[in-house]
Amino acid sequence: MKYKLILIFSVFVITKSISQETKQSFSLQEAIAYALENNRIAKNAERDIEAAYQKKWETTATGLPQISAKLDYQNFLKQQVSLIPAEFFGGNRGEFQAVTFGTKQSANAFATINQKIFDGSYLVGLQSAKVYLQISKNAKEKTDLEVRKAVIDAYGNVLLTEESIKILERNIETLEKNLFETTKIYENGLGEQENVEQLQITLSGVKSNLSNVSRLKTLAYQMLNITLGLDLKSNTVLTDSLESLTAKNISLSLLDADEYVENTIDYKIAENNKKSKELLLKLEKSKGLPTLNAFLNGGYSAFSENFDFTNSDNKWYGSSLFGVSLNVPIFSSLGRSAATQQAKINLDKAEDDLLETHQKLQLQIASAKSDYQFAIEEYQNKKQNLNLAERIETKNETKFFEGIGSSFELRQAQTQLYSAQQEFLQAMLDVINKKAALETVLNAINN
Numbered sequence: 001m002k003y004k005l006i007l008i009f010s011v012f013v014i015t016k017s018i019s020q021e022t023k024q025s026f027s028l029q030e031a032i033a034y035a036l037e038n039n040r041i042a043k044n045a046e047r048d049i050e051a052a053y054q055k056k057w058e059t060t061a062t063g064l065p066q067i068s069a070k071l072d073y074q075n076f077l078k079q080q081v082s083l084i085p086a087e088f089f090g091g092n093r094g095e096f097q098a099v100t101f102g103t104k105q106s107a108n109a110f111a112t113i114n115q116k117i118f119d120g121s122y123l124v125g126l127q128s129a130k131v132y133l134q135i136s137k138n139a140k141e142k143t144d145l146e147v148r149k150a151v152i153d154a155y156g157n158v159l160l161t162e163e164s165i166k167i168l169e170r171n172i173e174t175l176e177k178n179l180f181e182t183t184k185i186y187e188n189g190l191g192e193q194e195n196v197e198q199l200q201i202t203l204s205g206v207k208s209n210l211s212n213v214s215r216l217k218t219l220a221y222q223m224l225n226i227t228l229g230l231d232l233k234s235n236t237v238l239t240d241s242l243e244s245l246t247a248k249n250i251s252l253s254l255l256d257a258d259e260y261v262e263n264t265i266d267y268k269i270a271e272n273n274k275k276s277k278e279l280l281l282k283l284e285k286s287k288g289l290p291t292l293n294a295f296l297n298g299g300y301s302a303f304s305e306n307f308d309f310t311n312s313d314n315k316w317y318g319s320s321l322f323g324v325s326l327n328v329p330i331f332s333s334l335g336r337s338a339a340t341q342q343a344k345i346n347l348d349k350a351e352d353d354l355l356e357t358h359q360k361l362q363l364q365i366a367s368a369k370s371d372y373q374f375a376i377e378e379y380q381n382k383k384q385n386l387n388l389a390e391r392i393e394t395k396n397e398t399k400f401f402e403g404i405g406s407s408f409e410l411r412q413a414q415t416q417l418y419s420a421q422q423e424f425l426q427a428m429l430d431v432i433n434k435k436a437a438l439e440t441v442l443n444a445i446n447n
Helices: 002-022 028-038 040-061 120-187 193-228 242-248 252-256 265-286 335-401 407-442
Strands: 024-026 066-075 082-085 096-099 105-118 236-238 291-304 317-327
Touching: 024 028, 028 040, 028 120, 028 193, 040 120, 120 193, 120 236, 120 242, 120 265, 120 407, 193 236, 193 407, 242 407, 252 335, 252 407, 265 335, 335 407
Parallel strands: 024 236
Antiparallel strands: 066 105, 082 096, 105 291, 291 317
């Protein structure tokens, strides 16, 4: 029995230590930093940048010397026969002699160097690779902004459920106390049954709400874990409170931030789209230019009736060749012209898209500022309303137990208080989220 207790205790200690090791605590800023490193979407965006670097080198390498080697071995199972006039061998005129040329087996080993001298499409390709790399970097920047905003939303939702549960539990504690006292009053014949029933209805509704919020809390933590790049069921602890984050996120100076649209990531993406369309137009035009390539090859060949090419006595015959190839496009039945016009049309569309993006971003910034300012105003308003609702509920509770107020009036005051509590929590969350939305559209995450 003693050994069983020791074993059970050891298992408990090990399990406890493992659970403590897997617990991770995050402030909001720590959560954002962790997500930018571990969020799966953010990691893939980083991989896209690395792939773009490799693509850039791949494009560059096509204009550098290309070396290839080739080894051929041939064995005629039956050699080709040629007919030669028989008179060459002393035969009769008009007759032919069947002969075979060459050996039955042969081996060839060659190496070739190819080098572009001029190719307009290659020059455009180099420029395109740089733009492609910049597009990947912009995509990473946008992804980071979106991940940051998603972390703030998820973090805030967890805090909202935590605070909601605390408030609901306090409300239930107060209601149960009131119900107990009211029941005693009724049992002593000094109150009405309706008073008890009104409190029972209110208590039942609050308990149901608590059960729902408790379930939402689990989902909120799981959503946060996914956003952070953690396992779904990780034991995550948040060190910031909803109230402290709200205070930190009230920044009126952000409302006066410069609306420099060109600094926003969406504008940069639209601008890069326009650059890519410009390069596609240049590419179509470059297809009408001549291309000039050079090559140099060299190798050895050996011939034999039997497979003895590895024999040092077998003679190998060397050869080499240098050449230049000039390709001049002359007429494509207007195919190149049509492709160029298509590229020009796409460029015109990209220019209009850039202008529209500029105007939309101006509107989005103005709207985000308005939403953020309204969120601050609502927070201050809901805070005042909560104080008023608390005083009204306290007065009605006092009047009720003094016998000068009805249970219906008390229930109305309680319902108003509970609504004010939730509205105040939502107002705090809105301040945090609306500030994050404004920072995202302004690309001003350090404000």
